[in-house]
Amino acid sequence: MPSVEAGATGPLTALSPIGLQFAQKAFIVSGGRLLLVRKSASDPFHPGRWEVPGGRLEVDADLDLDDHIRREVWEEVGLKVDPGPPFHLWQWFMPDRGPAGGQIRVIAAARRCRPVTLDATLENQDASDHLDGCAWVPLDEAAGYDLIPSLRPVMRAFLNRAG
Template sequence: MPTVEPGAPGPLTALSPVRLEFAQKAFIEAGGNLLLVRKSADDPFHPGRWEVPGGRLEVEADLDLDDHIRREVWEEVGLKVDPGPPFHLWQWFMPERDPRMRGGQVRVVATARSCRPVTLDASLDNQEAGDHLAEYAWVPLEEVESRELIPSLRPVVRAFLARSG
C-alpha cells in the first residue's frame, strides 16, 4: 500500500464527510393511546408525516440522556415525562445542512424509549421553529400503524407495539 505524507490528500479524501449525531424518541402511552406528532407542510424532510416526540442531543445543554429526552418532550409537546429504558436502536442518514460540510451527510443514531407521562395536557406552544410540528394526537394503539409515519420510524413502532400487546 502506498504511503501518504501527513497533511497530503489520501485515498479517503474523495469521500463525502459524515457527521455523527445522537437522537432519542419518546414513546408516550396513556390509556391505550400513543402520543404522535405530525410534521408541518414546510418540514424539509417529511412534510405531513407522523412521528413521536424527540430529537437530537445538544451536547452542551443536556446534562444526561434522561435530561435530554425530558427537554425534547417538553419543547415539542409541553409534557413532563418519566423516561424509561430504551427498547430499540436504529439509524438514518440526512443531507448535511452546514455549508462548510458541502456534500456531506449526517448519520443519526437513535434510541427509542418508553416514557411515562407525568402530565397529559399536551401543547405545541413550546416548540422551536426547527421542530416543524403542525399538530399532535393521542392515537389508539390499534390505529398507530395506519397513520402516514416517517418511513424509518415504522419498524420502531412495530417493536413498540409488540412490547405493548
C-alpha cells in the same frame, strides 16, 4: 489495493464528510393511546408525516440522556415525562445544512416514557421542529398512520412489545 502513505489522500477522503449526532424518541403511552406528532408542510424532510416526540442531543446543554428526552418532549409537546429504558436503536442519514455540506448520521434510541402530565400542546416548540399537530392515537391504530420511513420498524418493535 495500493497502500496509502500516512497523511496522504486516499480513496475515502474524496467522500463528503459525515457528521455524527445522537437522538432520542419518546414513545409516550397513556390509557392505551400513543402520542404522535405531525410534521408541518414546511418540514424539509417529511412534510405531513407522523412520528413520536424527540430530537437530537444538545451536547453543551443536556445534562444527561434523561434530561435530553425530558427537554425534547417538553419543547415539542409541553408534557413532563418519566423516561424509561431504551427498547430500540437505529440510524438514519440526513443532509448536513452547515457550510461543510456532506451528511449527518443520526444514531437514535427509542424509549418508552410515562407521562407525568397529559395536556399536549405545541406552544413550546422551536420553529425548526416543524410540527403542526399532535394526537393521542389508540395503539391498534398507530401503525396505520403515515409515519416517517425510518420510524416504521421502530413502531413495529414498540407495538410488538406493547401487545
